[in-house]
Amino acid sequence: MTDQTNHSLQGYEHLLQSEFQDSLDEELEMELDDARMDRLIALETGGQACSSGLSRRRYFAELLRLQGELVKLQDWVVHNQLKVVVLFEGRDAAGKGGVIKRVTQRLNPRICRVAALPAPNDRERTQWYFQRYVSHLPAAGEMVLFDRSWYNRAGVEHVMGFCTDDEYRRFLREAPHFERMLVDDGILLFKYWLCVDQVEQEQRFAERLEDPLKRWKLSPVDVVARTKYAEYGKARNTMLKATHTDHAPWTLVDFNDQRRGRLTLIRHLLDSLPDQAVPEQTIDMPPLSNRLGREVFPAAHQPLQPYAPDSAFE
Secondary structure, eight states: OOHHHHHHHHHHHHHHHHHHHHHHHHHHHHHOOHHHHHHHHHHHHSSOBOTTSOBHHHHHHHHHHHHHHHHHHHHHHHHTTOEEEEEEEESTTSSHHHHHHHHHTTSOTTTEEEEOOOSOOTTGGGSOTTHHHHTTSOOTTEEEEEESOGGGTTTHHHHTTOSOHHHHHHHHHHHHHHHHHHHHTTEEEEEEEEEOOHHHHHHHHHHHHHOTTTGGGOOHHHHHHGGGHHHHHHHHHHHHHHHOOSSSOEEEEEOSSHHHHHHHHHHHHHHTSOOOOOOOOOOOOOOOSSOOOOOOOOTTOOOOOOOOOOGGGO
């Protein structure tokens, strides 16, 4: 076995270990709270650092702290009946879904929801371009996170030839006016572009290809788009020049290190909104006076037997 082959195998093994660890971390993030975080992370990793030097302990601690601030932000939005829209844009595999998941993890889905629209159908293609996005905008006391947005036209539709040149140019002219109407109506609009180098993007594509749980993220468009990295960069720069305005500016975030990128974006979002505390609602829960009950079912309707994993996996 040659040194080059050994190096390739070691790199691939490191890639798989990193991806497995990230998947495990996602599960931990869902279960952790401030009181248990230090003990659980110490038992799990002993403070092991990720490739960027940011220890997993510190990452989890900071993420949980920021998520606590996001809960307060949610309360503030509801208390003041505000309308918040956040756009997440970037290249394929930039990390949009991952950061959206971290933002929404501990929020009320009735207040903070995600809009991830599929490709337009035949009827929608005949509508005013912005029309199908308007129906997903928030009412008072709501936040909407767009996992890709109307900026599809400035990116994938333009680069892949899914729209005409006239439609593309018209979008670049109209988008600032459309966003001005949103802002003038009281919507707090934030636009984020997630930046990723092609080397990192290729690694993430390779991970998705090898992982059956993530392979659904790959599409035929992604395969073709891999060959158009420079074209996407040119389209992004044109988009920034045409649509970066005082009322709706773009914010670029480095997502080559996804963990640092997530923390950076969430911190910026929190800092961009007024820091106003909402009076906490006091909830009184006196002890129950009656004996605690148990579930009782009719004989014909019984719960499923608890799932027992195969002992071979223990």
